[in-house]
Amino acid sequence: MILDNISLFLQIVEKGSLAAAGRETGLSSTTVSERLSALEARFGVVLLNRTTRAISLTEEGRTLVEGAKRVLGEMEELESRIRFDADTLSGPIRISAPSDIGRTVISDEINRFLTDHPAISVDLMLSDGYVDIVGQGFDIAVRFGAVTDSTLRIRAMAQKRRLVCASPAYLEKHGMPKKPVDLKDHNCLLMRFGTHLDNVWRFGPGVMPQLITVRGDRMANDGALVRQWCLAGYGITLKSELDVERDIKSGRLVELLQKYTPPPTPIQMLFPPGRAQPRRVRALADRLATMLQSFES
Numbered sequence: 001m002i003l004d005n006i007s008l009f010l011q012i013v014e015k016g017s018l019a020a021a022g023r024e025t026g027l028s029s030t031t032v033s034e035r036l037s038a039l040e041a042r043f044g045v046v047l048l049n050r051t052t053r054a055i056s057l058t059e060e061g062r063t064l065v066e067g068a069k070r071v072l073g074e075m076e077e078l079e080s081r082i083r084f085d086a087d088t089l090s091g092p093i094r095i096s097a098p099s100d101i102g103r104t105v106i107s108d109e110i111n112r113f114l115t116d117h118p119a120i121s122v123d124l125m126l127s128d129g130y131v132d133i134v135g136q137g138f139d140i141a142v143r144f145g146a147v148t149d150s151t152l153r154i155r156a157m158a159q160k161r162r163l164v165c166a167s168p169a170y171l172e173k174h175g176m177p178k179k180p181v182d183l184k185d186h187n188c189l190l191m192r193f194g195t196h197l198d199n200v201w202r203f204g205p206g207v208m209p210q211l212i213t214v215r216g217d218r219m220a221n222d223g224a225l226v227r228q229w230c231l232a233g234y235g236i237t238l239k240s241e242l243d244v245e246r247d248i249k250s251g252r253l254v255e256l257l258q259k260y261t262p263p264p265t266p267i268q269m270l271f272p273p274g275r276a277q278p279r280r281v282r283a284l285a286d287r288l289a290t291m292l293q294s295f296e297s
Helices: 002-015 018-025 029-043 059-083 099-116 168-174 180-185 223-231 241-250 279-294
Strands: 048-050 055-057 091-097 120-126 140-144 153-160 162-166 188-193 200-203 210-213 218-220 236-240 254-256 265-271
Touching: 002 018, 002 029, 002 055, 002 059, 018 029, 055 059, 091 099, 091 279, 099 120, 099 140, 099 223, 099 236, 099 241, 099 279, 120 279, 140 279, 153 279, 162 241, 180 200, 180 210, 188 223, 188 236, 218 223, 223 236, 223 241, 236 241, 265 279
Parallel strands: 091 120, 091 140, 188 218
Antiparallel strands: 048 055, 140 265, 153 265, 162 236, 162 254, 200 210
């Protein structure tokens, strides 16, 4: 019963409310609340701060999430090895990825992985903003740039450039910028990462970067949408080569300001803190790392 209640607790955290966890598991809200209270009574601590509008993890709750995912994952793996065989991978994997590469290169690799391991299921959440990996119950998160949370485990995969690009139709109508400062006279399509608007673009080369503040009439927190705007000719954007290199090679987009390209940005996989990962998570992480390190558009 304790493992069932812990599993239900993870559902509450992942779904964001007791009611949503009840709908997912087929339990009434009263039953979910009673089982959560029983779990808190067993440990003698409050696991969730609950208001009428939201829930949030206490420090004890975060500790339980970290440990529970590991224990339940090991139980699922043990059951799989007993019921099937030692080489069978099964069970769920939750992964977070940026929206653009998540829709293309990562989802393509997940499709190949699931073909090889049909007993696994993957829950892929696409987001370009901040994600609470532990609180939202993710096994893997793929992210660009530096990582500020020192408690997470990090696996560096590759260094990728960010490219300034526009469609031929936009350039025919508005002309081509010759140097970074010329972008001030162009309509730039901007990404929003959480509350941060990415409107200060960094250019190289060398140790003395140029920082150019740009502006435009379209902003979004979805990288795939910003890329579509760029393809449609609405403006100039700054995107990872993972997102746009296929478009550049096909001629749908044109790379600009090539001699001012800044140093590449790291792309990394993040994992919750803990001593071990289920074999299925390690297997998918290895596949994604190999793919991203060798990726050629």
